[in-house]
Amino acid sequence: MATLLKGKRIAILATDGVEQSELTEPRKALEEAGARTVLISPAEGTIQAMKHKEKGDTLRVDLALDAANSDDYDGLLLPGGVANPDELRTNPRAVSFVRAFFDSGKPVSAICHGPWMLVEADVVRGRTLTSWPSLKTDIHNAGGTWMDREVVRDGQLTTSRKPADIPAFVRETLLAFAAEPEDSTLKRLNASPPR
Numbered sequence: 001m002a003t004l005l006k007g008k009r010i011a012i013l014a015t016d017g018v019e020q021s022e023l024t025e026p027r028k029a030l031e032e033a034g035a036r037t038v039l040i041s042p043a044e045g046t047i048q049a050m051k052h053k054e055k056g057d058t059l060r061v062d063l064a065l066d067a068a069n070s071d072d073y074d075g076l077l078l079p080g081g082v083a084n085p086d087e088l089r090t091n092p093r094a095v096s097f098v099r100a101f102f103d104s105g106k107p108v109s110a111i112c113h114g115p116w117m118l119v120e121a122d123v124v125r126g127r128t129l130t131s132w133p134s135l136k137t138d139i140h141n142a143g144g145t146w147m148d149r150e151v152v153r154d155g156q157l158t159t160s161r162k163p164a165d166i167p168a169f170v171r172e173t174l175l176a177f178a179a180e181p182e183d184s185t186l187k188r189l190n191a192s193p194p195r
Helices: 020-032 081-088 092-103 115-120 131-141 163-178 184-189
Strands: 009-015 036-041 047-053 054-060 073-077 108-111 151-154 158-160
Touching: 009 020, 009 092, 020 036, 020 047, 020 054, 020 073, 020 108, 020 163, 036 081, 036 092, 054 163, 073 092, 073 115, 073 163, 081 115, 092 115, 108 163, 151 163, 158 163
Parallel strands: 009 036, 009 073, 073 108, 108 158
Antiparallel strands: 047 054, 151 158
């Protein structure tokens, strides 16, 4: 397992209010599989993680969003937490950063409220995904199909609902990030049905 993602660089986009377990547990699994992860944020220094409604740890930011380039990464992780994606989706730079991964056919994994970024980046149309249940209407309104499953993979996109789904989310994320990216147009034409 330690070599599954050897040589891969994975961007993690988050800010204050991120759900701690949805960032730290997938990050640990990615690193144990050999990936190098980079925590990117518009915030400087550290961000405040949450454990549901209580403050969690402060997490060190590795790179400022303004200095980040999607071309430098092989995949993108979008953790949830209510405040985190709600703040990020108002940041045009964050939205374009997310959209760039889809445009280049790279894998993206989002959990819980993280798919709000996908709605804002206008990349859910025609896709099947899951999320925290309160995003169901937003996803439908953006042209996506919402399913109540612990994990859904649709082409380059992997999504999950909540912290309890992290084991399934991590398993599918590792597989998606280990695969070679394809041209996004070709990938959408040949997308397999969600699992």
